[in-house]
Amino acid sequence: MVLQLSVATADDAEEIASIHLATFDENVLLHAQFPTEVSLASLHECLKQDVIETVKTGNPDKIDLVVRDTEIDQIISFAKYDLPSISVIGDDHAFSELWPPKESRRDLLEKYATMAEAGKKRVLGVNPCYRMTFVGTRAEHRGRGAATLLVKWGLSRAKKENLPLYLESTIPASRLYRKLGFVTEDGFSLVLPGTGTGGQPYIYEELCMVRRWDTEEGMDRWDSSLNIPSLLMDYEVGITPQLVVQAIYDRIEAYKEVQSCVWIYLRPIGEVMQAAHALYTRWPDASTRPPLWGVPFSVKDSINVAGIPTTTGCPALAFTPTSSAPVFQHCIDAGGLFIGKTNMEQLATGMTGCRSPFGTLHSTFSKSHIVGGSSSGSAVTRGVSPACLHQDTVSFLAVTTEDAETVWKVCKGYDKADFFAKPSHLRQPFLPLSLSNGKAAFRFGTPPASALQACSSIYRRQFAAAVSVLKSLGGEAIEIDWSPFALANDLLYNGTFVLERLTTLPEGWFDKNKDLLHPTIREVFEGVIARKSSAVDVFRDLHKQAEYKRHVEDILTYDEKDGITVMIVPSAPFHPTIEEVSKDPIGINLRLGAFAHFANVLDLVGVAVPCGTYEEKGVRLPFGITVLAGTGLDGQLLELSKLIEGDLGDLE
Structure with a gap:
């Protein structure tokens, strides 16, 4: 086996275009942008003409490379690079006058291009760099090192000129680039309506990755403690929030093999990377960083986050809030990085962790034992987020008491919009x-x-x-x-107070929709209603x-x-x-x-x-x-x- 890297010729254009389409055939975005056979055929022609134009015009801003297996005399892999003379790629990035292809989704093409360029600008500004725009390998030749050979060409050139090498990567492909020293510094996501399972929206993600040459040894990865003081110390010595985010999502992905229903909503990693990168813009002076700067956190799915459905563990009652809960916003304003919303007992009614339609979680100590509730998902996120916000009091699940205190100091305060909040003059002086x-x-x-x-x-x-x-x-x-503790205990489930849970349901909803509830929750509510408690009973309690x-x-x-x-x-x-x-x-x-x-x-x-x-x-x-x-x-x-x-x- 002999692999040979060379600059593409015009005669290679047809093969490169075919490999390009075959490589990205499973890419959801490609099929959303080019939804018909006509659009794909037109894209193939555009890709072919792009190679031909680059070769014939001697374009100094671009280069196409191929890797051949000389034993079979066949191109097995290709890569496209933008060279350092390009700082920003605009509309003149069109493959040819044939662009955009016939019957393609121009809106999605433009939206992706805008988001990709914005990501690059956030990472590098207008500074020169090498940029790998595409790399693809024939399926039957993957694993032979052809793609690595093409990436190393760019790494060698970039290092020689002391310039960064930049690329956008899908989540699966990012593992290869990380092995080659690339670090994720930003990202973006694109919602593709109707392309997910059952016609649901699909969130397409890409990571903005860069290989720099001034990174100290060992500072291109992170795998340390997630307690807040330790994390902030890591940041002080040069670890970036993006490295922490990458490690967290690696842990989340690995833990899916153990328990797959921890998260009701997991924020796209590209969005979190973008938020992590933005921390440097929001607080450019390290001495003014707030207490949760770069600290990942999750929330129980009973806390509102604007634009993300709140289910309280009950899909039938899910709604999408237009504003976030103050406790969530306090954490964001203090520099926190929101990761996602965790599984929970339906309507927060229970202590076992076994009453969720999203799945039953088990203890991290034993697969046979319960994790507990009602914040069951939060209890198994240790090693992923130092703090998780819950409901009711509000409460915090944290790695240490010191971490809990840090979050409490950020979130405490009088919320006038909460009718049950206590005015500050009623709180005990510290x-x-x-x-x-x-x-x-x-x-x-x-x-x-x-x-x-x-x-x-x-x-x-x-x-x-x-x-x-x-x-x-x-x-x-x-x-x-x-005695007062024991008597108060009886008031919750043996008295009328559990009726309060029914106030979270729309008027008349339970009678018409109780079969949509978890069987145990339905049984609890039916039992409470069967008592026929009166207003007098409630006031007595x-x-x-x-x-x-x-x-x-x-x-x-x-x-x-x-x-x-x-x-x-x-x-x-x-x-x-x-x-x-x-x-x-x-x-x-x-x-x-x-x-x-x-x-x-x-x-x-x-x-x-x-x-x-x-x-x-x-x-x-x-x-x-x-x-x-x-x-x-x-x-x-x-x-x-x-x-x-x-x-x-x-x-x-």
Whole structure:
């Protein structure tokens, strides 16, 4: 086998055009732009004439290259380059006077050209460069190195002249270019109506990639920790947000083999790359970068993002908002990079992660065990996004308490448009926790032994170990009246409060469309409606809630003398399998909420702290506690959690 690279001749034009069309036959954009046989035949003629014109006119701005297999005397691969004399390609980039081809979609041709040129300009401005516009290889000769030979021609020329080599790449082809040292710096996507599965729109993506010669060794890739301080330190030494985005999407793609239904919506990588590149324009001075600069984040699909459907896990109720939720916009304004929307329990009604029409997720520790809910998708994005925004409180799922605090500081504030938001004068003033010998002054209560009987024996053992650690860290264990917490727990599913979920449905929708809901959600709602609760029942429960909240206000307190008083509970009483949930979905859900349902009812703030792992039936599973504080004590609770999470994380 002998492969020979040479400059194309006019006699090669027919073969090059044929290889070009054959190579891109599976490209969705090509068939959208050239939808008929006539348009494809006309494109073939344009491609042929382009080669002939380039050769005959001796065009100094372009060059066509071919690779031949000399043993069979056949062209097996070709490449087209724009040479450095070109800075911007406009309408004069037409292949010939035959352009555009007959019956082609001129609108899509122009839109693609505009987006491609805008991407190049964002990356290189008007600076000279080599640009590879096309490369293609006969299918039967792929894997022989012909395309690599053609790319290396450009790399050699560009390096010799110390100029960048630029190209646009589809997602699959980008892997080859990355092996050759190219880095994605931008990207773009194009919506092609009616070309996707079932006539749905198809999002076509390309990445703007460049090979530069001033990149330090090891700075063309990233594979490090996603906690926010570590990520920001990487940025300080020269890692770019684009490298982080590339690594994240590599991880997402790899994890699809494990669980394919993590994302309800995954933002096109080209859009995220473009947003990552724009960070440098928005904040050109590194010293003024905001706290989430270049930090990837995802949102639960109950949070509105303008232009993207919000499903709350229920496709039948999906709508496309015209504006984004403030909590989302705060993260964007702080430099965050939005990755996508994660799977969730339908209508956020449940704690198992097994009530989504988009698929049931499993624990990252065990394929047999549940991931939990209702933010099931968010729970398996660790290693992809340091923070995920949830609903209800709003809550954050983060890698560390420090990361959660960073996002909280960005998002906190009074939202007048939210009728349930508390005016700032009702929030507790922040006072730092007092320290003695490096230990925080805090008191904590726990559920009584009778309540802890809801836990498995292993969970009771792990919880006792966590309590011992808290005592060693300076925590004072005190007796706390458990009754208001237990009574508040009953209000959620055993009272009228679950009726509030029905207010999210349009008037009369449930009776006509209940078969569109997940079977368990439908059963829950039918059971609640069957109780025939009256307005009096609702007000009785509201009065009970007010009574329990007032009681707890005097329990979970904060003052400078005694510090903060918190409630410590197991985050869950046990870890069921997916099979166990399928046999008793409502019963197990109620049991899982033994130490959680009261938190929202009582308007508490909580931090779930990982406490190592344990082994059960040969499977290693996670255990954690939740630290609960009174209304408005978010800052104090986060500070306490930062002090204790390190010692708790190593429990076995």
